[in-house]
Amino acid sequence: MSFVETTEQKELRAAVAKLAQRYNYLDYALPKARAGEPLTELWHEAGELGFLGVNLPEEHGGGGAGIYELALVQEELAAQGAGLLLVVVSPAICGTIIAKYGTREQQTRWLPRLSDGSAKMAFAITEPDAGSNSHQITTTARRDGTEWLLNGQKVFISGVDQADAVLVVARTEDASTGKLKPALFIVPTDAANFTAQRMEMDIVEPDHQFTLFLDEVRLPAEALVGEEDAAIAQLFSGLNPERILGAAMAVGMGRYALDRAVEYAGTRQVWKTPIGAHQGIAHPLAQLKVELELAKLMMQKAAALYDSGDDANAAEAANMAKYAAAEASIGALDRAIQTHGGSGLSSDHGLGAMLGAARIARIAPVSREMVLNFVAQHSLGLPKSY
Structure with missing residues (x-):
């Protein structure tokens, strides 16, 4: 895999980020969440632009790219606080499984609509x-x-x-x-x-x-x-993308939190200089930048391995990416709240609400403890503990 994204991937990032800026957290996603309403308008526009089906086959209306590109879409949406949970489910899990294992009739019926977002599958x-x-x-x-x-x-x-x-x-x-x-x-x-x-x-x-x-x-x-007998293979073909997309959403939320913390630390002045000039504020934020970039690299590695067909190594990387992204994301939200002081828990910033959402990543789609069990058994060769 290359650590340098292609021109097409960079252009996709920029296009998704531009869309997400219009459907940002404070103006759109958070009010929708507080009202208990889905992000329908964002979903429909992302579908019309081809973002939701970027990983699905071109012959069925998709973009013909891979999980790498779909993870890129999710990350950039989440980096504006507008991550779409059903991207993890509908095109990543269900779309992947149907594209690989579904009958011709199932593919013809479902994939075009999963690609353009006109249908959703849980x-x-x-x-x-x-x-x-x-x-x-x-x-x-x-x-x-x-x-x-x-x-x-x-x-x-x-x-x-x-x-x-x-x-x-x-x-x-x-x-x-x-x-x-x-x-x-x-x-x-x-x-x-x-x-x-x-x-x-x-x-x-x-x-x-x-x-x-x-x-x-x-x-x-x-x-x-x-086929009935292919169900195990079918499951894993969908569960690894689930972990990768979950990591992408967590990385994006972490980026959002870190951006808000840096913005505040760079402008908030209590004594003679902005609070970001103090190492007690700056160093934890710098550490989180490192941790988010490391999690993102593992997520990209997992996606590249999956798209290359290396399922065994993709499973290890996908689990590690999910673990690392969850920890970095939660850490970033907690530190962003701390950086803001009392304001960090005000409704105006919405960081407390996002911390609750980020906390999900430690549990779903697989708990951090089960990830550690996987790494201990499959990566380190230790005896199975459960």
Whole structure:
């Protein structure tokens, strides 16, 4: 990989940043979040400009680029405080999986609309009793003639109220062994016996979380994505982009926080000089700049490895990027608040609200503890601890 972005990538960054400046945090994204409303106008314009589908195949209306470019889009949006959570889900996870494994009919039906943002797809894997152990999910799919019946429950599923369908991770029974194995299904949000219940969260965010109940949800045969036996590979083809896009959003929020802190420290004067002239203020901000750049480099490495087809090394880098970006982002928000003093917790700046949103990155899409488990086992070769 090159550490120098191409002219096209630089131009994409500039174009996304220009859009995000018009839909910035204080004027647009934060008021929307406080009202509990999605960033619909930003989503639609980003779709019209081709930003949302930049990673999807050209033959289906996408940009024909990669996860690197989609992460770039997310980072620049978040750097203005206007990151789009469903970019992580709709084009990155669902779009990638359908582009790689979906039937021709699924690709023709969904990818053009995921590319231009006219359709959204949510992703449902987490369950109340499984948590990080996705091998223990109990949502099941059984055949009924040529159709499927899904039963189960999912939690912390983002943006279902905005979505046209949900890509649900279920399990089917292997007829030869009797064991359950994962499979993926496209479930329309208006399907009979499919219920979405909004979860109350203490976070100021424009996107809501939902608990899903599937009670004998009947689906046609063509709802199954790809082959039943390919579900593990399908899952990982979507989960690595999820980590990379999550890292991109965290890096962007960290950049936003650091910019606000530097701006304030450079102008706020209490004694004879701006407070940024004091090492007690300047050094922590300089340290955060280093940490954000390091996290960004790992994110770019993970994206480059994924786009090259090196899935094994991409998994390691994606987990490390998610970990590093979360820590740097939370650190940047906390330091930005401290730099502002009491003003840092005022509604005028919105930094306290963003700190709550940034805190999500330590938990989702995978907790920092599970990332450390992964690194200990797969990178260091230590015995599995769980």
